[in-house]
Amino acid sequence: MDVLWDTASPLTVREVSERLAERELAHTTVMTVLDRLAKKGFAQRERDGRAWQYRPAASREAYVTELMLSALDQAGDRQAALASFARSVTDSEARALRSALEAFEDRPGD
Amino acid sequence: MLVTVGVLTAVAMTAVTGATMLASAAWPGRAPAAAILLWQALGLGWGLAAVGALAALAARPAHTGVAGGVLAFAGDAVGQAADPAREPIALTAFRVTCLVLAVALLALLCWVLAAVCAAVLRTRRRHRALLTLLARGDPKAPGALVLDHPAAAAYCLPGLRSRIVISAGTLDLLDPAELAAVLAHERAHVRERHDLVLLPFTALCRAFPRCGVTFRAQHAVALLVEMLADDRARRARPARELATALMRFGVAGASAPPSGALAATAAGGQGDVTARVTRLLEPQPGLSRLLWVGVCCSALVLVVVPAALFVIPL
Numbered sequence: 001m002d003v004l005w006d007t008a009s010p011l012t013v014r015e016v017s018e019r020l021a022e023r024e025l026a027h028t029t030v031m032t033v034l035d036r037l038a039k040k041g042f043a044q045r046e047r048d049g050r051a052w053q054y055r056p057a058a059s060r061e062a063y064v065t066e067l068m069l070s071a072l073d074q075a076g077d078r079q080a081a082l083a084s085f086a087r088s089v090t091d092s093e094a095r096a097l098r099s100a101l102e103a104f105e106d107r108p109g110d
Numbered sequence: 111m112l113v114t115v116g117v118l119t120a121v122a123m124t125a126v127t128g129a130t131m132l133a134s135a136a137w138p139g140r141a142p143a144a145a146i147l148l149w150q151a152l153g154l155g156w157g158l159a160a161v162g163a164l165a166a167l168a169a170r171p172a173h174t175g176v177a178g179g180v181l182a183f184a185g186d187a188v189g190q191a192a193d194p195a196r197e198p199i200a201l202t203a204f205r206v207t208c209l210v211l212a213v214a215l216l217a218l219l220c221w222v223l224a225a226v227c228a229a230v231l232r233t234r235r236r237h238r239a240l241l242t243l244l245a246r247g248d249p250k251a252p253g254a255l256v257l258d259h260p261a262a263a264a265y266c267l268p269g270l271r272s273r274i275v276i277s278a279g280t281l282d283l284l285d286p287a288e289l290a291a292v293l294a295h296e297r298a299h300v301r302e303r304h305d306l307v308l309l310p311f312t313a314l315c316r317a318f319p320r321c322g323v324t325f326r327a328q329h330a331v332a333l334l335v336e337m338l339a340d341d342r343a344r345r346a347r348p349a350r351e352l353a354t355a356l357m358r359f360g361v362a363g364a365s366a367p368p369s370g371a372l373a374a375t376a377a378g379g380q381g382d383v384t385a386r387v388t389r390l391l392e393p394q395p396g397l398s399r400l401l402w403v404g405v406c407c408s409a410l411v412l413v414v415v416p417a418a419l420f421v422i423p424l
Contacts, residue, residue, distance in 0.1 A: 040239055063240050064259050068277065070237065071263045083299045083335070085264035085292055086359040089383050094361050096384060101357040 004043060005060045010053035111169055111179055114424045118163035118176075121416050125156035126323060128412075133326040139389050141397040142338040144405045146307055149331050153310050155412030157219055162416050164212035168205045175421040180209065222317040226309060234269050241273055250286070251276055254293055262362040266296040268305040283362055288355035291347040298342035304335040333382050340386055353390040356383055 003019045004011060011019075013031045020030065034054050037043040042063075045052045071084055089097065129152050132138065138145030162176050169179025170186060183205060186197075245255035254274040257263070262280045267273040274296045276289075284292065299305070311328040318324050343352050360383040397405070 042239070042243065060244065063244055064257060067237060067240055067244065067257060067275075068259050068261060068263055070233070071265045071275070071277075083266050083268065083296075083305060085295060086356055086383050089360045093381060093384055097357045097360040097387070100387065101354065101361060104354065104357070 004054060004056045010046065010048075010055035012048065012051040012053050014051070016054070111166055111424075114169075114176060114419050115163055115166045117424065118159045118166055118416055118419060121412065122156055122159035122163060125152045125159065125412060128152055128408075129156075129323050129327050133323070133330045137397065137401075138330070138334055139337060139385065140394045141402070141405075142334040142341065144397060144402055146331060146334050146338065148405050148409050149327065149334070150307070150310070151409030151412040153314060153327070155416055158413070158416035158420075161212050161216045161219075162419055164208050164215060166419075168209035168212065170205075175419060175423050177420045178423070183209070218317055219313075223310065223313040226313040226316055230305075230309070230312075231269075234267055237267055238269075238271065238273060241267070241275065245273075245275060248281065250281055251289060251293065253297070256281065262359055264292050264296060264359075266299045268300055268303060272300040274300065279362070283358050284355055287347070287351045288358070291343055291351040292355050294343035294346045295339045295352065298339040299335070302338075302342070304339065307335055308332055333385070336382070337386060337389065340390060344390065349390045349393070353387050356387050356390070359383070360387075 003016050007019075013027065013034055016034065017025065017027055017030045034043060034045075034052075038045045038054065042057055043054045044057050045054045047053075129149075132145065132148060132152065165180050166176045168183055169176055170183040174182070241255055241257075245257050248254070248256040254276050257275055257277050259277045260279045260282075261277060262283045263275075263277040264280050265275055267275065274293060276292070280292070281289070308328070308331055311324070311331050314324040315328050340352060
């Protein structure tokens, strides 16, 4: 997947294999992985002559943002699929916490 | 059968009143485990009592409890064609309506629970697959995956193949001791499957989206689960580390949201983080043994009484 993300144009299985040459993966292994990524919707593929060409369905940043949103969006209609350490707080609560933290750090080690 | 209806209605109403009171009570923070137990009993007891009361209205006066009464009524309904003059038609219509309502309520509760479970599993599967593609290990956070994003986030993805995830922003925000405390907190969630405790209440919110009590209940249970994990983390790490980590998270979350969408999420959980910090820094004594027993007995009564009335005649 990193290979797909690092390349602007769509890649065939062979091109992905070449870019992963140092990993010494079998051609069929790469093909299987790419096929699986396409089935899960993370990669899109289109025919180019005889070979399939693969490209990422969305950028790496978009996926990271998606994960972070589901991690931080704990208010409202949450699914309880994840458990976040701390939910988001209101501005007034954040101000109170900041002053509490500052007061706390002024008297270390008690 | 009227006594049964009365008792079941009373249990259902007690559960709703109890939920309202428990949501605003102060003692759950002192004993999160006991409060969570009581919440589960309130939810289960209410469901049993509400379905049971409707079914009992439909049940024919029989000396066999709600289940037997309903069966007797159903048997009569089949045989009714042969003997139409036995009961006023209005009463029969009322019984049928109640039975339909009871079955509908039971079906709604079961269906919503199944739907929420399926949705949660689907979300987690996608999330886990994306983590495999995107996250990396980091020696600074043993046992956790690191996601390269500047905002502070730490969460766990519960399940059979659970994951603990922290963002790169968290690595910058916390010192090593605080990070260890946060990881201990998340490990407690994963180990004790706190997500399963919360699931029925998420389902109740889905079943009754207009009902304020269910949302207050879900919010209260979510907070109690966090407090329980705080307590577990406190066994391994000093409470102070977890408290400062929480404060840093709270401050960072509100002041530097990485995108507009994230800034708009501050609606729920007013004062939750503050409440957790306060109870970490100024620990309250736990419940006395007598109160513990009281809570356990109430929970038991809430579930056993409606369940028993399904089979025991009154």
